[in-house]
Amino acid sequence: MGQSKPFRATALIVEDDPMQRDMICLLLEESEVDVIECESAEAAELVLERAAGSLVLMMTDVQLAGNMDGVELAHIARKYNPGMGVIVTSGSPLHQELPDGALFWSKPWAPLDVIREAERMVHERRRDDEARSRS
16 A cells, blocks of 8 residues: 655745745745746746646746736636635735735735745645545
C-alpha cells in the first residue's frame, strides 16, 4: 500500500521589482511554500493556464511590466481557480474593482502578513482536500 505524498503549497508571485519579488519569495519559501515567480501579468497568465489548480495563493502588484495590470490578472486568476487566495498590492490607492474574495494590501505591508496569509490559505486547502477525500 503506497503512502500519499504530503501536500506542498504553491504560490504565484507576480512583481516586476526584483528586490520586492525576491523578498516575498524568500518569506514564502521559509514557510515551506513552493513559489513560482513572474515579472509580468502575461507570464503569470501562462502559469495560470497550466497550473492554476495547484496554486493556493497569488500575490501581485497592480503596476506590472507588460500590457496587463495586477487587477486584470486577479480577475483572470479567479476564473482559473476560484478558491485560490488572491492578494493585490500597490503603493497607490486602488480605483479598480477586485474580484470577490480578493484582498488589497496597501504598501508598505508587513512581511509577517504574507506568511500568515499563506499559512491560512494552506490550512484551508488541506481542510478542503481532506473533506473531499472523505466523501
